[in-house]
Amino acid sequence: MTVSKTPALDLTKTVRAAARDDTGEGDVLKLGELSELLGYSLKRAQLKVFDDFIHCVAPLQLTPAQFSVLLLLERNPGRNQTEIASTLGILRPNFVSMLDGLESRELCVRMRSTNDRRSHVLMLTDKGHAILARAKKLVATKHETRLNELLGPEKREALLGMLAKIAREF
Amino acid sequence: MTVSKTPALDLTKTVRAAARDDTGEGDVLKLGELSELLGYSLKRAQLKVFDDFIHCVAPLQLTPAQFSVLLLLERNPGRNQTEIASTLGILRPNFVSMLDGLESRELCVRMRSTNDRRSHVLMLTDKGHAILARAKKLVATKHETRLNELLGPEKREALLGMLAKIAREF
């Protein structure tokens, strides 16, 4: 479609905007009750936020899930796979290939526990600490900054609080 | 673990709660910066909300995605597959099997458009309208009610607004 650039003559947008709010005969579909459904907005927002995260951290090639594992290992060194995985809601079988990926990039290591030789003690390597530090900086300066610009710090904090409450108590 | 029911003697919880906030030597892992990462809480909250939705609508066997399609068909009858799918962020190839499922349950129908015989006009059947009405009632009385109890109506509305803004503008 070629849109006229002459302001006074192009009524297309006005007509369609009216139609959108009135009869629904315009180009744009009406979401209706969908926009009041929390799960719908939650999902769409989550996809957007993950997309932006991946884009911001692209130079380091870390997914949100990988970033969360590195953060947790930094804060909780010496834990085993079951503990790290379950804290993140990852099933133990699925955590194996994930760790394989991080370990093959030398970001973390598995070591047989001396106390319980069934379990693997997990730790970040120096490279893992370094990459995580760079990732944190990218997230803070690019990702979270954009969110603050969109919502403002107080609303962003309020949003975080409500989401955490839902994740905890719902 | 067997927890003592004698209040005065069971200090386990108190000791561990202290450890959690101090040294991180307790049972519970410290989330650290993870709890400040919006994407993380967003994802965990989304999973909880979808789980509850599925549970609430279980008698009708509708997923959140199927419910969103039915809602959109009700509000926008006579649209084609490309329009419905793209509005919901579903890729056209993936929408085919989804419609197959709904159509085989006789909740909606595809009809060759008389204007453009390439496209399928989509409409809810009577059964589709009926199931959707029942689903809406379950969502309103069980799902959304629980959310209102958790957050309160004003906060729930504020949350919805912020999520919609992120989905739109981020």
Place this chain on the structure above:
DNA sequence: TATTGTTATACTCTATAACTATA
């Protein structure tokens, strides 16, 4: 007997290319 890490496997989602019939 129970638990840790692991393999195998299956099912859902998502993503891309290419075909057909129409335009």
Place this chain on the structure above:
DNA sequence: TATAGTTATAGAGTATAACAATA
């Protein structure tokens, strides 16, 4: 030549069962 619906297919993510080593 382009578009609508479709097929095939491949890759993530997620889920369960079962095995070896160890407790």
